[in-house]
Amino acid sequence: MERRDFNKMLLACGALAAFGVSPAPRALAQHRDGGLTAILQPEPPILNLALNQQTPTGVVGGKIFESLLSYDFDLQPMPQLAESWEISEDGKTYTFRLVKNAKWHDGEPFTAADVVFSCANLLMEVHPRARANFDRCESIKARDDHTVVFTLKEPFAPFILAFEASSAPILPKHLYEGQDYRNSPYNNKPVGTGPFKFSEWVRGSHIHLTAFPDYYQEGKPHLTEIYYRIVPDAASRAVAMETGEAQLAQWMDIETFDVERLAALDHLTMTTKGYELFSPVLWIEINNRREPMNDKRFRQALMHLTDKKFVAERIMFGLAKPATGPIASTTRFFESDVKQYELSVEKATALLDEIGLKPDSDGKRITLRFAVAPYGEMWVRTAEYFRQAVAPAGIEVILDSYDIGGWASAISNWDFDLTTNMLYQYGDPALGVARTYISSNIRKGVMFSNTSGYSNPDIDRLFDEAAVETSDARRQELYSEAQRILVEDAPLLWLTEQRYPTIYDARIENLITTSTGVNGNFAAARYAE
Amino acid sequence: MKDVVKTFLGRPTGIAGLLLLAISCLMAVSAPILYPASPWEMSGIPFSAPGENGMLLGTDTLGRDIASGVMHGARVSLLIGIVSTLAALFVGVLLGCVAGYAGGTVDTVIVRFTEIFQTIPSFVLAILFVAILSPSLGTIIVAIALVSWPPLARLARAQVMSVTQREFVQAARCQGQSPLSVMFRHVLPNAISPIIVTGSLTVASAILIEAALSFMGLGDPNHMSWGYMIGAGRTVIRQAWWMSFFPGIAILVTVVAINLVGEALNDALNPRISRS
Numbered sequence: 001m002e003r004r005d006f007n008k009m010l011l012a013c014g015a016l017a018a019f020g021v022s023p024a025p026r027a028l029a030q031h032r033d034g035g036l037t038a039i040l041q042p043e044p045p046i047l048n049l050a051l052n053q054q055t056p057t058g059v060v061g062g063k064i065f066e067s068l069l070s071y072d073f074d075l076q077p078m079p080q081l082a083e084s085w086e087i088s089e090d091g092k093t094y095t096f097r098l099v100k101n102a103k104w105h106d107g108e109p110f111t112a113a114d115v116v117f118s119c120a121n122l123l124m125e126v127h128p129r130a131r132a133n134f135d136r137c138e139s140i141k142a143r144d145d146h147t148v149v150f151t152l153k154e155p156f157a158p159f160i161l162a163f164e165a166s167s168a169p170i171l172p173k174h175l176y177e178g179q180d181y182r183n184s185p186y187n188n189k190p191v192g193t194g195p196f197k198f199s200e201w202v203r204g205s206h207i208h209l210t211a212f213p214d215y216y217q218e219g220k221p222h223l224t225e226i227y228y229r230i231v232p233d234a235a236s237r238a239v240a241m242e243t244g245e246a247q248l249a250q251w252m253d254i255e256t257f258d259v260e261r262l263a264a265l266d267h268l269t270m271t272t273k274g275y276e277l278f279s280p281v282l283w284i285e286i287n288n289r290r291e292p293m294n295d296k297r298f299r300q301a302l303m304h305l306t307d308k309k310f311v312a313e314r315i316m317f318g319l320a321k322p323a324t325g326p327i328a329s330t331t332r333f334f335e336s337d338v339k340q341y342e343l344s345v346e347k348a349t350a351l352l353d354e355i356g357l358k359p360d361s362d363g364k365r366i367t368l369r370f371a372v373a374p375y376g377e378m379w380v381r382t383a384e385y386f387r388q389a390v391a392p393a394g395i396e397v398i399l400d401s402y403d404i405g406g407w408a409s410a411i412s413n414w415d416f417d418l419t420t421n422m423l424y425q426y427g428d429p430a431l432g433v434a435r436t437y438i439s440s441n442i443r444k445g446v447m448f449s450n451t452s453g454y455s456n457p458d459i460d461r462l463f464d465e466a467a468v469e470t471s472d473a474r475r476q477e478l479y480s481e482a483q484r485i486l487v488e489d490a491p492l493l494w495l496t497e498q499r500y501p502t503i504y505d506a507r508i509e510n511l512i513t514t515s516t517g518v519n520g521n522f523a524a525a526r527y528a529e
Numbered sequence: 530m531k532d533v534v535k536t537f538l539g540r541p542t543g544i545a546g547l548l549l550l551a552i553s554c555l556m557a558v559s560a561p562i563l564y565p566a567s568p569w570e571m572s573g574i575p576f577s578a579p580g581e582n583g584m585l586l587g588t589d590t591l592g593r594d595i596a597s598g599v600m601h602g603a604r605v606s607l608l609i610g611i612v613s614t615l616a617a618l619f620v621g622v623l624l625g626c627v628a629g630y631a632g633g634t635v636d637t638v639i640v641r642f643t644e645i646f647q648t649i650p651s652f653v654l655a656i657l658f659v660a661i662l663s664p665s666l667g668t669i670i671v672a673i674a675l676v677s678w679p680p681l682a683r684l685a686r687a688q689v690m691s692v693t694q695r696e697f698v699q700a701a702r703c704q705g706q707s708p709l710s711v712m713f714r715h716v717l718p719n720a721i722s723p724i725i726v727t728g729s730l731t732v733a734s735a736i737l738i739e740a741a742l743s744f745m746g747l748g749d750p751n752h753m754s755w756g757y758m759i760g761a762g763r764t765v766i767r768q769a770w771w772m773s774f775f776p777g778i779a780i781l782v783t784v785v786a787i788n789l790v791g792e793a794l795n796d797a798l799n800p801r802i803s804r805s
Contacts, residue, residue, distance in 0.1 A: 257768070381761075384569060385591060388567075400750070401746075406663070
């Protein structure tokens with residue numbers, strides 16, 4: 001990682017010099033239905049969304065494959081392969097009516113049989129997150145050629161969020177049935193129902209998609225083709241956007257410190273919308289098992305010492321928003337009415353005195369060790385910031401560097417005092433939030449479980465009830481209470497809600513239309529007149 | 530001895546090197562007096578340019594004082610440079626002497642062992658050591674010492690081999706002096722000059738290796754060093770040149786100084802030059 005950064009830097013110098021001398025000409029003007037060249041980084045291992053859900057796979061696969069639904073910025077379901085849907089009163093039966101004129105890229109018609117095959121067979125075998133969702137089904141049946149009925153064993157409100165393209169991609173039954181899913185020849189020349197079909201993949205260079213003329217939505221897609229260019233070097237990516245060679249960069253393609261500069265260019269525009277379904281929250285993880293971190297007052301003292309705004313503005317360069325609690329404000333059931341921790345050394349020291357942590361002659365009360373997550377600069381800066389932020393209260397923090405394997409092993413085996421961590425929320429607290437706090441998920445050796453060891457029967461009950469509750473109002477009540485308790489208990493120090501920048505050609509409109517943004521299908525994207 | 534000092538002082542480059550080195554050492558010594566606060570302290574407004582907001586050399590992305598960082602960084606760089614070189618000298622000279630004096634199988638084994646280290650690019654090896662041992666001041670010193678000793682060992686071996694053949698050494702042997710005594714009283718004093726010169730240059734390369742390691746994020750995260758400052762500042766170099774410029778100058782000055790001193794020392798310790 002670090003070496004690569006060094007190489008990037010060398011290349012950046014070269015690119016900088018080249019660019020400084022003669023600004024490259026802008027790309028040729030695009031007409032209304034032109035093509036799009038987008039950046040892709042890193043290269044996906046495969047394009048079959050059922051087999052791999054890493055970010056770049058989702059970005060490309062999301063154009064080829066579709067699922068039953070997509071979700072708007074408020075995470076409300078919108079039609080995709082399903083025209084309309086109904087949820088029964090008891091919250092156990094989900095009925096989807098499918099579009100009638102959809103075709104696979106090889107010309108075969110798309111029917112309910114494909115959905116049943118994908119959800120009940122293929123995904124159950126190869127897709128862990130989909131398996132967790134469809135395991136809750138008693139049956140998945142096709143009522144007719146264009147109606148599918150999912151019957152759940154017990155209500156599970158977030159089930160409606162399970163039909164996003166990378167969570168439940170629908171694959172063609174006629175090509176996959178009876179095959180070895182993982183080794184099918186169609187994994188490398190994917191056949192989907194999306195607005196763009198696979199044309200060519202030159203490894204290490206680019207992936208080429210072309211518009212699917214028989215797409216079921218009349219007049220779409222507008223773009224004639226999409227080139228995903230694989231550009232491993234960050235500086236080259238920035239230059240490609242700057243010169244107009246590429247018209248779209250997403251996720252972490254552009255380094256945080258370059259975003260502002262690129263967004264200010266006339267021919268580019270920037271949005272942080274379109275990542276709502278993921279909405280990661282960054283926090284400082286505290287090992288709740290160890291003295292004195294097992295004392296709520298100690299953790300609250302840390303809260304009083306941490307300036308989240310500083311982290312958002314100075315470390316994330318504004319690509320983050322201070323987090324107030326466990327649930328991101330961009331997802332559902334966020335509660336803003338929670339305890340606010342004022343930035344105050346006095347309040348913190350008062351709490352520390354109360355616990356009986358007295359300063360020694362040097363003013364030092366305690367020494368803690370911070371396992372620095374090895375994911376890059378932002379993580380190191382955050383740790384350095386935290387060390388200085390808590391120093392005035394007499395808390396000494398010593399940073400320990402780890403490699404990725406060592407870090408994951410230390411955290412999942414609970415061998416740490418403090419660290420940083422970040423998890424996707426997947427649109428619903430039951431899917432992405434509960435796992436960090438409920439005591440049934442304290443599992444030694446498992447990463448992204450409840451590694452801090454926080455355990456509170458009230459929280460367990462609230463999260464359990466809210467998961468199976470069907471009324472949104474009641475769920476909000478339960479989650480609001482859970483958030484109030486959690487913020488009071490401060491099992492973790494929530495720092496920031498991460499924002500990702502999507503930078504694209506200012507002439508493109510309707511590009512980001514859903515909460516999965518650049519992972520969406522781009523059927524509506526087009527060049528403005 | 531007088532000749533040596535005279536020759537050294539007769540070289541303007543040597544004097545210049547000495548002066549520059551003195552500045553570096555002065556920075557290291559005076560850092561806790563001039564900047565008693567920790568260099569990690571976010572005491573200023575982030576992104577202040579040099580001279581702005583009362584910051585002599587400006588501040589970095591988190592508002593840490595660059596001047597304080599450069600001063601405190603001198604301590605880390607010099608400490609690592611000197612200690613790791615001493616360690617490398619100890620290992621290198623010891624193995625070199627044994628190999629050169631004993632000859633035969635012992636020599637072959639030691640030379641082959643040295644070659645193992647020499648065939649691997651030293652910087653890559655240093656990265657590997659630090660990554661395995663997890664970065665801290667101690668492990669960085671060990672890693673740099675481990676990659677710096679082979680050239681010293683080979684040089685010591687060659688020197689010892691040539692001196693051992695001289696008549697006065699054979700005379701000492703004939704008198705029945707113990708090998709240790711021969712080594713320390715007759716061989717080493719006559720073989721040491723080029724080793725001292727190479728050792729001084731090793732300090733410079735040790736400082737560079739440390740800077741490169743820190744630049745890549747493999748430095749001790751609890752000690753401010755020049756390489757770290759450049760690494761942390763390089764991402765914003767288009768907006769804030771000073772964050773990487775000043776520590777860069779500090780490295781440049783120190784390494785050039787050591788090289789100049791080394792060159793002058795080379796001339797001074799060479800009897801053919803210093804006595805002519």
